[in-house]
Amino acid sequence: YNRYIYAKMKHTHAALYLLKYIKQSVFRRNNSRLMEGILKQQQELLGMDSSKYSVEFMKNGTDKQEHQVLSCQSVVKVLSPDDGRLSIVQAAQQLCRAVELKEKTSKDINVTVLDSLLRESKNIPDPDLVLKFGPVESTLGFLPWHIRLTEIISMPSHVDVSYDDLFGALQRYAMCDQRLGK
Amino acid sequence: MLRGFALVAAVAFLCRHFLSEEEDVILQPGKSTVMSWIRERELSFIERLTANILKAGPMPKHVAFIMDGNRRFAQKAHVQRQEGHSQGFEKLAETLRLCLNLGIHEVTVYAFSIENFKRSKEEVDGLMELARQKFSRLLTEHENLERHGVCIRVLGDLTLLPIDLQQLIAKAVVATKAHNKCFLNVCFAYTSRHEIANAVKEMAWGVEQGLIKPSDVSEVLLGECLYSSNSPNPDLLIRTSGEVRLSDFLLWQTSYSCLVFQSVLWPEYSFWNLCEAVLQYQLSYRSLQKAGDLHREGQALQQMEADRCCVAELLQHRGNGKPMDAQSRQKELLNYTASREERVHCFLNALQHKRDTVFSDLSSQAVVA
Numbered sequence: 001y002n003r004y005i006y007a008k009m010k011h012t013h014a015a016l017y018l019l020k021y022i023k024q025s026v027f028r029r030n031n032s033r034l035m036e037g038i039l040k041q042q043q044e045l046l047g048m049d050s051s052k053y054s055v056e057f058m059k060n061g062t063d064k065q066e067h068q069v070l071s072c073q074s075v076v077k078v079l080s081p082d083d084g085r086l087s088i089v090q091a092a093q094q095l096c097r098a099v100e101l102k103e104k105t106s107k108d109i110n111v112t113v114l115d116s117l118l119r120e121s122k123n124i125p126d127p128d129l130v131l132k133f134g135p136v137e138s139t140l141g142f143l144p145w146h147i148r149l150t151e152i153i154s155m156p157s158h159v160d161v162s163y164d165d166l167f168g169a170l171q172r173y174a175m176c177d178q179r180l181g182k
Numbered sequence: 183m184l185r186g187f188a189l190v191a192a193v194a195f196l197c198r199h200f201l202s203e204e205e206d207v208i209l210q211p212g213k214s215t216v217m218s219w220i221r222e223r224e225l226s227f228i229e230r231l232t233a234n235i236l237k238a239g240p241m242p243k244h245v246a247f248i249m250d251g252n253r254r255f256a257q258k259a260h261v262q263r264q265e266g267h268s269q270g271f272e273k274l275a276e277t278l279r280l281c282l283n284l285g286i287h288e289v290t291v292y293a294f295s296i297e298n299f300k301r302s303k304e305e306v307d308g309l310m311e312l313a314r315q316k317f318s319r320l321l322t323e324h325e326n327l328e329r330h331g332v333c334i335r336v337l338g339d340l341t342l343l344p345i346d347l348q349q350l351i352a353k354a355v356v357a358t359k360a361h362n363k364c365f366l367n368v369c370f371a372y373t374s375r376h377e378i379a380n381a382v383k384e385m386a387w388g389v390e391q392g393l394i395k396p397s398d399v400s401e402v403l404l405g406e407c408l409y410s411s412n413s414p415n416p417d418l419l420i421r422t423s424g425e426v427r428l429s430d431f432l433l434w435q436t437s438y439s440c441l442v443f444q445s446v447l448w449p450e451y452s453f454w455n456l457c458e459a460v461l462q463y464q465l466s467y468r469s470l471q472k473a474g475d476l477h478r479e480g481q482a483l484q485q486m487e488a489d490r491c492c493v494a495e496l497l498q499h500r501g502n503g504k505p506m507d508a509q510s511r512q513k514e515l516l517n518y519t520a521s522r523e524e525r526v527h528c529f530l531n532a533l534q535h536k537r538d539t540v541f542s543d544l545s546s547q548a549v550v551a
Contacts, residue, residue, distance in 0.1 A: 081477070081480075084437065085401050085404075085434065085437065086401065086484075088378065088382075088404070088434075089399060089400060089401050089404060091382075092381075092382040092385060092399050092404060093396050093397070093399045095382060095386055096382075096385055096386050096389045096396035096399050097396040099386040099389050099390055099396075100389050100395075100396055104386075105386075105390065106383050106384075106386035106387040106389075106390050107383075109379060109382055109383040109386055110379050110383070111375045111376055111379045113379075114375075114378070114379045114382055115375070135465075135466070135469075136466050136469040136470065136473075137440050137441050137442060137462060137466050138437075138438060138439060138440055138441055138466065138469075138470055138473070139436070139437060139441065140437070140438065140473055141437040141438065141477065142437075144374075144433040144434050144437055145375065145378065145433065147428060147433065148373075148374060148375060148428060148429065148430040148433055149427055149428075149429065149430070150427055150428070151426050151427050152426050152427060152428075152441070152443075153426060176425070176426070176427075178427075180297060180300070181295050181296075181297020181298045181299075181300050181301070181429075182297075182298075182300045182301055
């Protein structure tokens, strides 16, 4: 199966937003094991600093804070396929209900309105970078709305991925030149 | 397969006999089959051989292209940007032909993004002028377009374009609407987010008109309200020039497509680049089929769940306290599903009619020089 990890480097703080995207079948079965695994890795890799990084599981809208941390510089959010198209559909249903109740008209609906509604329900910033692990060349439904400008870098496998591999990908990312249509 | 195109009859017969089981195209003597949007391009022997080897495996039916790299090409070749874009169009015409040769009958291209309006006035005007030229030329080739069954669709927010270009585009779309042998979808004044927001707007319009209920809104219905609703999702998305992002192109439709990023600049795109992309598609085919099937199953289950919830709610409102037996519940569910499908069908017809009217109105306003 494929996992997607995406990282956003903040220039000043060198904090990492790590999002793990696991296929639904694995996700449902190994939820608690996955959490254990992540926490163990945190300890191993980050040692003293591990308390600075919180881990959240997101399952289609429920933003459950599994661990409370005081200083939160990095966030790990684990997503599932339902967080993609389905979130857009839910936002659409909400807007249609508002229209039915005459709180809005169809003419009020545009990109900005839809975008802010999506951000309301799930606070996920647009990823700058998607690291895609595995041989399948597809996003497999990962956050379609959010990845419009995301750089997609493929890595052969998530098994035994090294710090060097990750750093190499970030270097490639740093060389991307976004013209934003201009 | 496409008929009536430029291949020498004898060679075509031999090739068919020797290499392929599929019908080949025979030149109709005395008739010009030249089209400006689909270049004449014979495959060499080795190219034909490669094509036939590829065709032994699964082939994409619909390919989407982000034709990136025109300006970098112009810089490299020391020509003006406008020339780069012109060559880009020529390459589009050639690539369409190559796709047809490979049995790919639907192609979608990203010609002009809403974000591209940010470019200099000179460049934007140049691109609009190029579009005017190409669409005008297209309209003069109506006979050939009909013979080859080429259907042109333009996807995007056309109201952002100069009115004369809107009219030309509308005329081209209306003129080729009924053709059904091959399909070219041109994304012009397009971004995927606009397309998705527009689809949501249309569904809201449907609710306003009393055609559908908010609970009818589903992943499937949203897909059918996109500009691309008359096409299946692309099997393969190719982006040239080495960039590895989607740039707001077909984000919804390519969720389960094979993505291929190639470093070649668009005006230099070759048959071999296309074959490389198709090969990548073939390597990912099984996994993508599985993922797509799983997703469709999930969609069907979700719809059934949603219908069940709606029925439960209805029965509660209607209810007189007496519990319903399983058989009656099932019957209610089937009735509800059938009426929802009928509602949605009427809504989609109304939407299609609304869109067709916009195009036919624009088309009848157009005055072709």
